[in-house]
Amino acid sequence: MPPSSNEFVSVERPRTTSRIFAHTRWDAIPVAAGLIHCAYFFAMFYLFPRVPLWVMIILGFIYSVSISWNINGVSHNFIHNPYFRSLLLNRLFSILESITVGFSQIFYECIHMQHHKGNADRPDQAGETVDWISIYKHGTTVKPNIRLSTLS
Numbered sequence: 142m143p144p145s146s147n148e149f150v151s152v153e154r155p156r157t158t159s160r161i162f163a164h165t166r167w168d169a170i171p172v173a174a175g176l177i178h179c180a181y182f183f184a185m186f187y188l189f190p191r192v193p194l195w196v197m198i199i200l201g202f203i204y205s206v207s208i209s210w211n212i213n214g215v216s217h218n219f220i221h222n223p224y225f226r227s228l229l230l231n232r233l234f235s236i237l238e239s240i241t242v243g244f245s246q247i248f249y250e251c252i253h254m255q256h257h258k259g260n261a262d263r264p265d266q267a268g269e270t271v272d273w274i275s276i277y278k279h280g281t282t283v284k285p286n287i288r289l290s291t292l293s
Contacts, residue, residue: 161225168224171215175234178211179241212242212249220250 162168185200192200216238223231235246 159226161227161230163224163226164222171218172224172234175211175215175219175238175241178207178215179237181207182241208242211238216242216246216249220246 157163157165159166181204185197185204188200189197219234219238224234225231239246
């Protein structure tokens with residue numbers, strides 16, 4: 142019988158006595174960042190008719206940068222390690238993140254976990270990949286297809 146994956150990888154997870162957070166109380170930091178980012182998002186809607194265009198351009202630039210850290214930090218960590226013990230709090234935070242970054246966290250989790258299964262794998266004999274977004278999927282050679290446009 143082949144050895145199980147547990148024999149190869151040992152993961153030590155932090156333990157917490159928190160009744161709210163599932164892994165560590167430090168998860169309050171990304172949760173607070175997500176809440177602040179959501180508040181900023183709605184503040185932009187409130188401010189839009191009330192401030193000059195140049196202010197909105199600056200606020201929009203800050204928001205566009207903050208989407209990157211939210212998706213690559215807060216949201217990415219959340220889909221791998223939900224922050225809360227409560228399923229309801231995890232669902233509410235997922236909805237909050239979906240609104241804030243503009244796409245479903247359930248969709249993000251589905252695509253991202255499939256990516257981890259294949260990890261940018263090369264096509265098999267039938268031209269299929271496990272990773273739906275593999276950069277090799279639509280290549281014509283063994284090189285990845287990294288064209289930015291299909292019009293080139």
